[in-house]
Amino acid sequence: MIKTHKIVLVRHGESEWNQKNLFCGWYDADLSEKGIEEAKQAGKWLKEKGYTFDVAYTSVLKRAVKTLYHIQEELDLHWIPIYRHWRLNERMYGALQGKNKSETAAKYGEDQVKIWRRAYDIPPPQLEDSSEHNPRNDSKYQHLDKRVLPLTECLKDTVERALPYWHDSIVPSIRSGQNVLICAHGNSLRALIKYLDKVPDEEIVELNLPTGIPLVYVLDENLCPINHYYVAPDDVVQKAIDQVANQGKAKNLIITMNEQMFALRTPQIDANQLDEDFHSYNWEIFSSLFRHSYSHLIHSFKHEFQLFLRLLTSYHTLLSSKSSATIGQQLLQIKYSPSLQTRRQKVLYLSTFAFTYLYEKFLVDYRRLLPFQFIYKLFLFLNFLLFLRRGTYINLFERFARLKTVHDHPPSLRVLDYTYMKRELIWHTLNETLGTIIPFISSLKARTFMRKHLSGTIMNRLEQTDICSVCDQSIVMPHESMGECKHYFCYVCAYSLIQQSCPICFKEIPNIKPKEFSSG
Ligand SMILES: O=C(OP(=O)(O)O)[C@H](O)COP(=O)(O)O
Incomplete structure (x- = not known):
């Protein structure tokens, strides 16, 4: 029987x-x-399937070290030896470290990002010596020769630096019959798998490892893989793999942005407008309460009451500790970030009310203050131009208080289906066409045409009744032709037929006269 290792x-x-x-x-x-939950779940899956370990290897990065700890916790295996080594670290991502994958894809293209993420031998741009991410300045690596510490790596480089540790430390443990657990990173594990499975350079591009899902490798006595499988339900694994693969797509940008994504200009403008509308509506309701009594009071102290209403609204919105958004912003799911926290910001906010009050009470009515009004409006205008250019600080208060507006929740991706729009377009076109054509159709001629082709029974019925041969209603002021036609019409209908032909018998109607009633 072949001796195997797992x-x-x-x-x-x-x-x-x-x-x-x-x-x-x-x-x-x-x-x-x-991630903590995923690590614990990994431990639970391993426990369920009866896995146990004699030794574990990990990197010197805490996300791997802590994951291993949670697995040990679930398996109650704190006593086994743990070896941490920098050679199991994640691939050094060079100058890409700290950059958002989707933003990078939007900037450089998804293909370029896929090359940087997955190509076997093309490294990303390297770190500057002075970079905060340079491992040469990190105390974790001070005992190492600086020349082994990378400033960027492609997968090939990661394979080359991880394999010595595999051969020197991990292989002996496996050969000695120990159950080995390796808790590492997306790319340091891809490097190991590339080596074990002898994956061709161009095929390794498609390999994505999910986070927190144990992957079992069954090796023969020469440590060549016989089989491998994930210790988790297939659908969970596939979903997690797809998620990793999609990380480098630009279209993820909208759903992966955290909630600090700045609000677009349009919602900011709309929120501002909604706040004004809300204030007007509030004032309308409030003043209508006193329409029949105390109206003179409301009129005389209009500005003071308005100030009171603005303060009341703010007390329950921006000035309350629970909200960092005005009414308009709440309706559009945007908010200030940071919220109104400092005393200075609150004072600034309240002074905008004082200013609005003074402006509306005095500036608008006094001609001598017109230059000040002009200066104020000019400031508003310049601020708005700056807002249009930069997308921040729609009003002077926001500018002075340095308050930026962000989305309350990450905006969700909307799927656009054009089916409805196409139908709408076709329907509108049809409507417009009919609306243009129909007025050109003479109803009289149409009716004449139809009667010409109607069966005799209907014709007879029409002739036998006392209804107008044009409008099909009871005859009003009956008239008849002065020509050969023997039909009767309302006066108005008959008048429209002069010099035309009768819609029933098609005889010409030279002129009309009132219907003559026989005395018998
Ligand atoms: O640090 C990383 O890997 P890790 O989360 O496994 O440590 C990389 O950002 C993984 O990204 P990638 O899947 O684009 O190679």
Whole structure:
């Protein structure tokens, strides 16, 4: 019987930088809340299937170290030896570290990002020596020769630096019959798999490893893979793999942006307008309360009451600790970031009310103050131009208080279906065409045409009744032709037939006369 070995590879649970869709590399990001749950779940799956380990290997980055810890916790395996080594670190992502993958795809193209993420031998641009991400300035690596510390790596480089550790430390443990667990990273594990499965350079591009799902490799006695499988339901695995593959797509931008995504200009303008509309509506209702009594009071103290209403609204919105958005912003799901926290911001906010009050009470009515009004309007205009250019600070208060507007929730991706729009377009075109054609159709001629082709019975019925041969209603002021036609018409209908022909018998009607009633 062939002697086999089983090793388990686990990519750490989701890190905080995975969550933000940032290139992470050697940056020491922590696990996100979800990542902690994924790590625990990995341990549970392994426990369920009866896995146990004698030794574990990981990198020196805390997202992998902590994932391993959570797995140990679930398996109650704190006593096994743990070896951490920089050679199991994630691929050094060079100058891409800290950049958002979707934004990078939007800037450089998805194809370029796929090359940087997945091409075997093309490294991303390297880190500057002075970069905060340069491992040469990191205390974790101070004991190492600076020349081995990379400033960027392609997968080939990662394979080359990870394999010595595989051969020197991990292989002996496997050969000695120990159950080995390796908890590492997306690309350091891809490097290992590339080597074990002898994946061709061009095929490794399509390999994506999900976070927190244990991958079992069954090796023969020469440590060649016989089989491999994930210890999780297939649909969970596939979904997680697709998610990793899609991280480099620009279209993810809208759904992966965190909630600090700045609001677009249009919602900001709309929110401003809604606030004004809300104030007008508020004032309308309030003043209508006193329409029949105390109206003189309302009229005399209009500005003071308006100030009171504005303050009341603010007290329940921006000035309350629960909200950082005006009414208009709340309706459009945007808000200030940071919220109105400092005393200075609150004072500035309240002074805008004082200013509005003074402006409306005095400036508008006094001609001598017109130059001030002009200066104020000029400021508003310049501020608005700046807002249009930069997309921030729609009013002077926001500018002075340095308040930016962000989306309350990440905007969701809307799927546009053009079927309805196409139908609408066809219907409108048809409507317009009919609307243009119909007025050209003479109803009289149409009716004449139809009668010409109607069967005799209907014709007879029409002739036998006392209804007008033109409008089909009871005859009003009956008239008849002065020619050969023997039909009767209302006066108005008959008048329209002069010099035309009768719609029933098609005889010409030279003129008309009132119907003569026989005395019998
Ligand atoms: O740090 C990273 O990997 P990790 O989350 O496995 O440590 C990379 O950002 C993974 O990104 P990639 O899947 O685009 O290679």
